[in-house]
Amino acid sequence: MEDKEFDRLLKISRIKLSEEEKQRIQNDIEGILRYFDSVDKFNEAKIKPAFHPIRIEGHPRGDKIEKFEDKDSLLSNTKTYRGFIIGPRI
């Protein structure tokens, strides 16, 4: 993976690395991807992918509003202003 491509990957991953970390992780990733390349040799077009190890029927729960009684402890894991969670600017 070229430096430019790795920098782009860091940007979309939203990961900041020090120069030392960057060099080490970039080297590691080269080795790991070489190791991963072996899966590409497996060719069996007829097999359907297994997104889960077992067959999941996949019934989504109803789109119903449920009240969470302990609102205070839920919000205690955030910074709030007048009951609203404070987040960064978009």
Added chain:
Amino acid sequence: MSSYIEEFESKVKPKDYYDRLYDELVRLNPRLNAFNALIKPDKNGIPLSVKDNICVKGIEATASSKILKGYIPPFNATVVERVLKTKRFSIIGKTNMDEFGFGSFGINCEKPAKNPLDEERVAGGSSSGAAIATALLKYHVAIAESTGGSISAPAAFCGVVGFTPTYSVISRYGLIDYANSLDKIGFMARSADDIRVMLDITKGKDNRDSTSTDSKIVGLHHKKLVIIDELIDKVDEKIRSQFFEFVEKLKNLGYTVKNINLNEIDLSIPAYYLIAMAEASTNLAKFTGFKYGFKLNDFSKNYNEFFAEAREEFGTEAKRRVILGTFIRSASVKDKYYSKSLIIRKELIDKLSKVLKDAFLISPTMPIMPPKISEANSMSPVQNYATDILTIPPNLCGLPHISFPYSYSNGLPLSAQIVGSQFNDYGVISFVSEWEKNFEYKFKYNIGEI
């Protein structure tokens, strides 16, 4: 030994039982790093530890990550809820682990876990603390979790019984996800019968986890054992020869053994890591620095800057997996890596299911003895991942498996792993129950003995 749980419940406990237990763990913990939090129970139940990526209401859950420091779940995970509902258990602590489950040795965290049998060596990971706690405490059960071997590996290195159920049998609600299609909550204990008690209590459909199932779990105790040659070839020679001695003992106990070849098994490690990293990189996106634990205070930054700064709290392995997972999911390589891995998983499920129709798979649990912490630290990521070769196939395919000691060498346990067909969870437990009638496990510590 049949059940430590039943033995504990039949005994009269001294009034200061939990005080003494707590004091002893407080004394030992700085040396072994088994617990991220210790709790003095206020009820007289069986001591229970919970891996730190499973939510217990009102108790900090960090998954051993700095980014979750200070996160207090306002709810119990379903598995915790079901266990506490019996009123038979008392939580004594949250156990240490590799950050988010990313590791096989218990060292990818702030305080590396140490093997209680030889403190220079790793305890195994990622459920390192669960295994140490089980090795320390006479009466205790650990709720742990496995994605690619995180129960079997530490159970093997610390010489305890570690059970991972069929995917979907125990609800994942309240688990801090690593990889949703691979994560399974399971248990560690000192006997197979205690594992059975925990499975009875916790199995079954949970409406809060859409992947949990009500499929009937069976207990087929096969007398045929299958060894996959490609797996055994990767085992350290000394372990291999001891393992074959164990297999001879099993033959004398009436088991038949068949060797088979399964070439595709070598692809299980890359396929597993590709799926796991792709899923992990999306799961970790929820840790943004303004909710769950670590928080940034400078709200003048834009979202991307804010997010990137918060993610500096991740450890090296977490960063590596987020970067790789993001890459694997990118449109240009998705078919080459991710989609191919899902196909390999299906192929392995089909082939192993045929083999397991009337048999158990058997192998050593780990291909190496527990390395020294310094040795594990100097391994490359690929060398590290390769040590999971025996635990990944059942985890990738959602097959129930159990690790248990069968011998000892220089004070360290040698453990084997039994794998069953999907939903034959009671079958693998019953295999180990039978083994325990012929073999007594050795424990260096018996804290809490009555």
